[in-house]
Amino acid sequence: MKIAVLMGGTSAEREVSLASGQGIVKALRERGHEVWTVDTARGFVPPEREADLLPEGVHAAPPGDLEGALDPIQLADVEQIRAADVAFLALHGGAGEDGTIQALLDLMGVRYTGSGPLGSGIAMDKDVSKRLFRDAQVPTLPWRVARAPDFRYDPDTIEDLIGFPCIVKPSKQGSSVGITVVGESDQLASAVEEARKYDSEVMIERYAKGRELTVGILGDQALPPVEIRPKKGIYDYHSKYTPGMTEYFCPAPLEEEVVAQMQAYALRAFRVLKLRGYARIDFILAREQLFCLEANTLPGMTATSLLPKAAAAMGIDYPELCERIVRLAGG
Template identity: 55%
Template sequence: MRVTVLTGGTSAERDVALASAVQVIGALRSRGHDVAVVDTARGYIPESDEGALLPGMVGTEPPPIDRLHALERGLLLSGLADLAVVRDAEVLFLALHGGRGEDGTIQTLLEMVGVPYTGSGRLGSAMAMDKDISKRLFRAAGVQTADWVMAPASRTQVDRDFGWPVVVKPSKQGSTVGLTVVKSQDKYDAAVTLARQFDDEVMIERFVPGRELTVGVLEGGTLPVGEIIPRHEIFDYECKYTPGMSQEIFPADLPEAVSAECGRLSLVAHEALKLGGYSRVDFRLTPAGELFCLEVNTLPGMTATSLLPQAAGAVGIQFPELCERICRAARRVRVEDPS
């Protein structure tokens, strides 16, 4: 296949996207595919420049905001349609995370261009990226999720409705960027200010204690449930992308009934958001045995430490095969059965 990998972009998860691209490019080339690369903020990357422009590792913190703002002056998204490596590709692999790469913007453009792309469509991508909308849909579908309120919300209101701690986070952001676990009233305002640096909408959510679980959805089925044990209090940016900062167990050591319920709820959440292709659904399992859905990732990470590839590996799907299956599924959906 002629595959063009779209990566980079201008979101706070830019470095994650670039690291995902490095893994995907190598995997697809190892299977004999013709692979080109486009940074949606900078344009086409010749193969001779890939080593210099595509870092394979993610730092311990997101890129500085001023660096991302500078990239905003790069390639206009509409210019993607003019690139031959985009127009002539048999499939576009979206190694993009956050921002316009995951919120339905890129997906809308690519549907107008008519080139098959991996992952979910424009509507599902937009709904999943918006945490307020996705949680409303979870509840409507019978999937339990933590209580929440959108800012503005006073410290008095939060104290009355939730107590402490609470989670304060941007409504449309991933990789825990801008997220704070607030344990007391005096830290609340600063947490809201931080979250607003990354989104104009801020969510305040009841903190749910318990074990961190994750389920990959692939081609209409689920992969083994995994458990994440981070070295920090939460599975934050550093723990996600720094080797050795978390322990990931696939399959998780869970009662069979709990694993089955995780799988069932993952498919319900995936379908409630009208997603396609593949996704990753994150949960908290409380000490009382309750499952709370945290969020659904429509373009889960594909870095060297990412969870979806580990889940696939637990059932014998090696990374190159996983990438190829994702590409072939995109072509089936958008070429052979575009309805």
């Protein structure tokens, strides 16, 4: 099969995407496929230049703006995408995960992995996602959103409905970029200022201290949950991508009833957001109560990422996982 692996892009998660993409390229070539590398910010990457994409690994802070990047519409002219049987989307955040590139591929008639434009856009918007979770009786934490241009919010409402501490984060961003835990009301303004660097909407959400968990979905199956234990603070970009900062346990040491309930919530969230193929649904278990945080339509796919860990617990190795995701491709 001819497969174009789309990676990189211009979001704050570019380096994470490049790491995912390179792992996928290697795995699919091992499975005998003809695989092309496409950096959606630069275009087709010849095999002899692939090693230059990520020479120093993923840094512990998101990269800055990328100059001279392609506009997404220019991807329609990339021969390797047009000729592919399937486009494997190894993109995270931005146009790669918000449905923009999915819509373009639909117009081009190219099949691709993961969710379509509608599901991708819904899941990327945490505010819309949480409204749908609430309507589908998937428990989620109370929240409010401050929007551009002035990012106004009512401090009294925040204190009464959400309380302190709370979490402030971009509403449409991933990899815990721009996230702050706010302990007191006088810290709220600076946290909103930080989050607005990454998005036109900022979410202010109740902070629940508890066990951080995630459930991968592959096709119509919920995988074993993974527990995430940061050694210090919250599970932010620094904790995710700095070696040794976080411990992972899979399957998570939980009672069977909790696992079954969380997997049921994950599948319900997957369906209500109109997702397909695969995804990862994040939870927190606080005082014996599960809360759904968000859905990731294109979760990290390095060999040590959370979804591959969960698949491995089911006896599905990394190359086989990549193969299965390709087989689930729609479009």
